[in-house]
Amino acid sequence: MKLVALFTLLTLAIAPAFGQTNRIIRIEDSLTHEAVIAATVRTTSKPIIGAVTDVSGIARISDLPADVKTLTVSAVGYETESFSVTPGSDTLVFRLKAAVEAIDEVTVTGTRTNSRIEDLPIKVEVLGQEDMDEESAVVPGNVSSILGDISIIHVQRTSAVNGNQAIRMQGLDPKYTQILRDGLPLYEGFSGNLGVLQIPPLDLKQIEVFKGSVSTLYGGGAIGGMINIVSKAPTSTTPEFTALLNHSNLKETNLNAYYAQRYGANGKTGLTLFTGYTDQLAVDVTGDGFTDSPQIKQFNFHPKFFYNPSDRTKLNIGYAFTNEHREGGYLPALEGSMPNGYRNITDLQRHTVDFDINHNTSETNALTLKGAVSTFHRQNTDYQKLSDGRQSSVYLEGNDLVRFGKQQLIVGANLTVEQFRKNPDSTLLINYTYATVGGFVQDDWQVSEKVAIQAGLRFDHHNTFGNFLLPRLSVKLKPAEPWTVRLSVGTGYKTPNLFVNQTPGALNVSLIFPRLLPIDVNTVKAERSVGGNIDIAYSKSFESGISLQVDQALYYTYVNSPVVSAFASTSNNLGAYTQLINAPYNILSLGTDTYVRLEYKAYELYFGYNHTLARRDGPTDNTYLPLAPQDKFSTTVAWENDHFRFGIETSYVGTQYLYNNQKVSNYWFFAGAAEYHYNDHWRLVLNAENLFNIKQANYETVVLGANPTVQPTFRPIWAPLEGRIVNVALKFTL
Incomplete structure (x- = not known):
């Protein structure tokens, strides 16, 4: 016992x-x-x-x-x-807790599932926090420079005098690239025509570039690709403050400031605040009397409030205000010595309120409600004729994300409203209200360690242009550990809109407001598209300290009955009016994109090459799409130590055509930057863009016309106009 x-x-x-x-x-x-x-x-x-x-x-x-x-x-x-x-x-x-020494963010928000970039079946390229920090000092005025460094993106100047720019992806017109801010389509219609890339990078967390058709996610327009610009959020109860002062040889001065902080012992509330002012004088670089760099006075104000009332619920609400005066044209007219000379003057104001509410009902279910309301007012005087209009926009979305087993299922609906109201002016534009109601479902299924599938289906009803059904399928394969293969096919649509960034359909067809005719909704139909992508990636870190990423992509897009601009039978004193029609041809774009990134200790190398064949596909017209380079090469070499960073960028733009297969000259673009940073607080940056002073005026006269000082005409813009740009920036971070 x-x-x-x-x-x-x-x-x-x-x-x-x-x-x-x-x-x-x-x-x-x-x-x-x-x-x-x-x-x-x-x-x-x-x-x-x-x-x-x-x-x-x-x-x-x-x-x-x-x-x-x-x-x-x-x-x-x-x-x-x-x-x-x-x-x-x-x-x-x-x-x-997030690491104090933050690395590049790899969580993608534009997919609605907040998944890591490595886990996505769809191809996404992310420019992370480090890229934004560098860009905010190198080119603090806008994000166009950093986007132009990506080989598949071509930043196109759309005006000879006012500095407006637009984005081409996969060789397609800018209207086929959708741009979002924090997952919200804020730059559509009338409000998206001017200055969409005049977004300063200082308060940005990352930029997500979706390559190929992703219209199932956000609706029509993302045919060539989509770019989601993501704002920063406060991460610490310790205040973060950054101030930046920049000046360039083009007489541009930028003064930007950013503040962020979480409040309270538990950090339940937070605030970010960005404010910036740009003062740029008009400059004639080429000596022809016309502004190659316009006069710009721009003010931005963007506060955003964050609140987490519980562990399961978080919300944020933001307000964005932009006020801008932009003036270009014949320089003596701007200076007042020739009152009747040609001037292009734009005054705009943009107000936007956006919100995002997320509630986790359980560990496997999350409800999201988000939206934005904005007003945009623009007055433009061109050829002494006034256009004056106001756009009100609404975007609302609700979705439910459910996780079960190896799947993530998201179901949602959204409403998009675009209302244009014309004020008394000299144009023939008319009022309109477009409303789109859409529903979508997307399933992310991790079938096994080597196979993942993302399938999506969207249905949209447009109050003017009808119904659209958009299926999409993406597959990710992991045949071996360093290798990833992604295959994707999707559909899209684009409704006709007078104000989208599009390339004129033929030579001398003008898209200025005084020459636009209203859309005939009885004859002009929406465009439809189908596209496919194959992407093969290799990523590995070696014991020697070398990190290597190689990515090879192939893509194909076909657009049926594209909406293009054409001469109308009526005219005014500026010439024939412009009308939108469905072209008697389709558009075919196919190409290859190569991406290589190599990192070793303090050295970093990026190499990108894009080859795109974009042409019209019709019974009598098979010409190349104008202003779409067939070859673009980009490379970056950078070195950094505790106090210094040096970088050199090179781009090559080749095999570019205008109208009727008229080929223009190829050109190289070189840039260099040097940075000195001290105690993680001060940064001094010297940056030079276009070191060898390449500009279109070196090849041909840009301004034409019998009386150019009063009523000029301009050649299509296919190369830089401003020449060499040198700027010095001082950045302070607390």
């Missing part, structure tokens, strides 16, 4: 050491409470037992010894921490 009693006591004493339990562990971000994907959870002593979190931030550890008191959690971009294991609890929640 004594032996039995002794054995029983020994068993009770050592049982906890040999007992085992099953634990469910959720890893969250300490501030946003969002799931941390691919975090490693493990024991601290041998035998090492662990697991990796899934897309819901959940890790499951079976057979965990009962005597384990702590677990260590590590994840990319977060501090490694140890957490106590609560006895008797099968489900634990651990929260990680």
Whole structure:
């Protein structure tokens, strides 16, 4: 009996050491409470037992010894921490703090699932926080420069005198690229025609570039690609403040400031605030009397408030205000010595209120409601004729994200309203109201470790141009660890709009407001498209410290009955009016895109090459699309140490055609930057764009006409106009 009693006591004493339990562990971000994907959870002593979190931030550890008191959690971009294991609890929640030394953000927000870029079946290229920090000092006025560094993107100057720019992707017209701000389509219709790239990078977190058709996600327009510009959010209760002063040889001065902070011991509330002012004088670089760089006075004000009332709920609301005066044309007219000379004057105001509410009803379900309301007023005087209009826009979206097993299912609906109202002016434009109601469903299924599928279906009803059904399918394959293959096919549509950024359909067809005729909605139909992408990627880090990424993509897009501008039978004193029609041809674009990034210690190399064949496909017209370079090469070499950073960029633009297959000259573009930083607070940057002073005036006269000082005509813009640009920036960060 004594032996039995002794054995029983020994068993009770050592049982906890040999007992085992099953634990469910959720890893969250300490501030946003969002799931941390691919975090490693493990024991601290041998035998090492662990697991990796899934897309819901959940890790499951079976057979965990009962005597384990702590677990260590590590994840990319977060501090490694140890957490106590609560006895008797099968489900634990651990929260990680973001690393002080932040790395490039790899979470993509534009997919609505906040997935890591590595996990996405669709191809996305992300310009992260480090890129934004560099760009805010190199070219602080706008993001056009950094986007132009990507080989598949071509930034096109659309006006000879007012500095407006637009984006081409896959060789297609700018209207086929959709631009979002924080997942919201704010730059559509009348409000998107001018200055969409005049967005300063100082308060940006990252830019997400979606290559190919993604119209299923956000509706019509994302045919060649989509760009989502993501704002920063406050991350710490320690205040963050950045101020920047910049001046260039084109007489441009920028003064920008950014502030961010979380408040309270738990950081439930937060604020970001950006304000910026640009003062640029009109400059005639070529000596022809006309402004190659316009006069710009622009003021931006963008506060955003963040509130997390509970661990499950977060919301933010923002306001953005832009006021701009832009003036270009014949320089003596701008200076007042020739009152009747040609001037192009634009005054605009933009007000936008946006919001985003997210509530996790459970660990596997999240509800989101977001939207934006904006007004945009612009007055433009061109050839002494006034156009004056105001656009009111509304975007509302609600969606439900459900995670179950290896799948993420998102179902939602949205409403888009664009209302244009004309004020008394000299144009023939008319009022309109466009409203689109859409519903969408998307399923992300991690079939296995080597196969993932993303399938989407969207249905839109447009009050003027009818119904659209948009299916899309993407597949990701992992044949071996360093390799990833992505295949995607999708459909899209684009409704006719007078104010979209499009290339004139023929030579001398004008898109200025005084020559535009209203759209005949009874004869002009929406465009429809189908596109496909294949992407093969190799990514590996070697023991020597070398990190290598290689990406090779092939793409194809076909647009049926594109809407183009054409001469009308009526005219005014400026010439024939312009009308929009469905072209008697389709558009074909196919090409290849090569991307290589190499990092070794303090060195970084980027290489990109894009080859695109974009042409009309019709019974009598097979000409190349104008102003769409068939070859674009980009490369960047950078070196950095504790106090200095140097970089050289090179671009080549070749095989570019105008109208009727008229080929123009190829050209190289070189840029260089040097930066000195001290104590993580001060940065002094010297930057030079277009070092060898390449400009279109070197090849041909840009301004034409019998009386150019009063009524000029301009050649199509296919090369830089401003020549060499040198700027010096001083940046202070607290």
